[in-house]
Amino acid sequence: MGTDRAIRGATPVVGNVLLVAVVIVIGVVLVTLSFSFLEGTGAPSAEASFEYEQTPVGLEMTATAIGTDVTVQLNGRPVATIEAGDAGESVIVPTAPGDRITVVSRDREKSVLVDRTIDDREEVGDFIAYYTFEAGSGDALLDRSNNDNNASLKGDKTGWTGNSYDFTGNDYFEVTKLNAPVYEVSEFTFAVTYKTDSGTAKQELAEHISGSDNWGVEIKPCENWNSCDGDKTDTHNPNFFADESGGSQSGQIFGGPEPVGQKQVVVGTYNGSTTEIYIDGEPKATDSFNSEISMGDFFIGTDAESSGNRDNFDGEIYEIRLYYTAFDDQQVRVLTEAME
Structure with missing residues (x-):
């Protein structure tokens, strides 16, 4: 009788351990699937920030922070590239009213890091x-x-x-x-x-x-x-x-x-x-x-x-x-x- 009670007393403990193990496994699977999903859909993998200044030909973009190789696009067309770590580098974009500037990472995610529409007179050329x-x-x-x-x-x-x-x-x-x-x-x-x-x-x-x-x-x-x-x-x-x-x-x-x-x-x-x-x-x-x-x-x-x-x-x-x-x-x- 004492032995049966001991076995019955241990059963809930074993069940709880097994339940925790199952939860951990499911959690690991979900995290793995989440990372795979984000990787496949182009989740942002880096940051980029710029300062802007008007020039006679258009906007000058100066990278204040750049964590990955990027392509600068004007209305969907590539006009310049900046390499990772080249903070301080500037590029000139010949902007006109209604133009759209995008900065896209050059890794396989192709994350859009900047998306800017030009609608100000001080953002275009002379x-x-x-x-x-x-x-x-x-x-x-x-x-x-x-x-x-x-x-x-x-x-x-x-x-x-x-x-x-x-x-x-x-x-x-x-x-x-x-x-x-x-x-x-x-x-x-x-x-x-x-x-x-x-x-x-x-x-x-x-x-x-x-x-x-x-x-x-x-x-x-x-x-x-x-x-x-x-x-x-x-x-x-x-x-x-x-x-x-x-x-x-x-x-x-x-x-x-x-x-x-x-x-x-x-x-x-x-x-x-x-x-x-x-x-x-x-x-x-x-x-x-x-x-x-x-x-x-x-x-x-x-x-x-x-x-x-x-x-x-x-x-x-x-x-x-x-x-x-x-x-x-x-x-x-x-x-x-x-x-x-």
């Missing part, structure tokens, strides 16, 4: 005008810089593609009196992403005119210019000029030869004494030039000094940016990467 050719329809091309430099479409009005305007040779855009957010403009940067269908005739990508002040970017046939070497039949010669209206274009500089039918970015910049032209981020030519700069009428796809039916552009334009500040080599490269 814009005069910004055209993406996506927001236009019918007779209007919208200026995304918020400076109200909307362009009116003249001519055929049939070239909207969804992400560009395909010029037929009988259409162009016009802005009457560009508005700039500064009282006086003494330097500027003009950038255009385009693809030409022909290199056999002079074509105007964009041109500005105000009294005797004239500047723009145009295409000239390679066959007319010694700066183009080799086969000239399928090439063209982009040039950036700033001079007096109707003048000799003494300030023009050439970037060619460039292939016909290839999408590319041309940037022209003027700092008050020097003009420079870049093709796809690479410097091509520079020249000394001294002239006052004003903001007058602006034409896209045609000659500003004609009635709108001379030297019209034949091809597609995807994007145009105009700033009231001159850019250096690094800023041009950053801008080009965003516009490619």
Whole structure:
């Protein structure tokens, strides 16, 4: 009898031990499953923090803490990378109103560490005008810089593609009196992403005119210019000029030869004494030039000094940016990467 009581007395103790063991096992399984679930769904694995400062080309991001390799994206497109531990490193992002900056870890989790929408004037570059050719329809091309430099479409009005305007040779855009957010403009940067269908005739990508002040970017046939070497039949010669209206274009500089039918970015910049032209981020030519700069009428796809039916552009334009500040080599490269 005593033995039976001892056995019965021990049974609850054994049962409690077994119950605890089962609970521990279940807990371990649940924790393991939880870690596996988080790992598979991209749970944040590091931290990153940044300080932001406005520059002429856009926001400068400086990493104040960085625990993993990251990619900085602008509207979903990679524009820069920062390595783990590189606190203090800065990158420039060519931001415009409505843009979205994200910072994504480069490990397999791809965690989003920063997600920021640009909606403040102090977070964008020194814009005069910004055209993406996506927001236009019918007779209007919208200026995304918020400076109200909307362009009116003249001519055929049939070239909207969804992400560009395909010029037929009988259409162009016009802005009457560009508005700039500064009282006086003494330097500027003009950038255009385009693809030409022909290199056999002079074509105007964009041109500005105000009294005797004239500047723009145009295409000239390679066959007319010694700066183009080799086969000239399928090439063209982009040039950036700033001079007096109707003048000799003494300030023009050439970037060619460039292939016909290839999408590319041309940037022209003027700092008050020097003009420079870049093709796809690479410097091509520079020249000394001294002239006052004003903001007058602006034409896209045609000659500003004609009635709108001379030297019209034949091809597609995807994007145009105009700033009231001159850019250096690094800023041009950053801008080009965003516009490619």
